[in-house]
Amino acid sequence: MLKKNTRIVVLGSMPSERSIEYQQYYGHPRNHFWYIMAEIFQEPFPSMNYQTKLARLTDRGVGLWDVIASCDRRGSADQRITNEQYNPLENLLSYPEKLCALALNGTKATDSLRKWENIHEVLPFERKQLPSTSPVPGKNVKSFAEKTMLWREFFSHYIEVGRTL
Secondary structure (H helix, E strand, O other), rough: OEEEEEEEEEEOOOOOHHHHHHHHOOOOOOOOOOHHHEEEEEHHEEEOOOHHHOOOHOOEEEEEEEEEEEEEOOOOOOHOOEEEEEOHHHHHHHOOEEEEOOEEEEEHHHHHHHHHHHHHOOOOOEEEEEEOOOOOOOOOOOOOHHHHHHHHHHHHHOOOOOOOO
C-alpha cells in the first residue's frame, strides 16, 4: 500500500500462507513486523484492526509491498520459493518526489530484488537489508530487541520515529 507521501517502502519477499489466507501483510500473529512497528512509532499496532494499521503506517510515510507477486512454494519458508514472478517494481519510480528508501525485509527480499533488477533496471533508492521479521530462526538469528534497533535506526534516517526505549 503506497501513497504519494511514502518515503520508505518495506519490501518483503512473498507473504506467508497465513498472510495470504488473511489477505494481510504480516498477517501471521507470530510475525514480528507489527510489534517492531509498535516499538518504532510508539503506537499499539498489534492491537489495531488491519485497515487501521495500514492507515497509521501510510500516514507515517511507510508503504508495504513484496518483490514477488507469485511463485511456487510448499509451506511458507522463503528457501522453498521457486519460479518467482515479480511485482512491477518499476511503479515505484512514480513516487520520486518523496520516496527515498527501500527497507528489505530479510535475505530473500534482497536476493529477489537483485534478480528483478538484473532483468529490469536498478531502482535509484537507498536500500538496506534488515533482519527478517519472521519468527522462524534463520542463519542470522537476531533477538527481537536487536531487530527493532536495526529497523529503528534505518527508519530514523528518513521519517520521524517514536522515542528510543
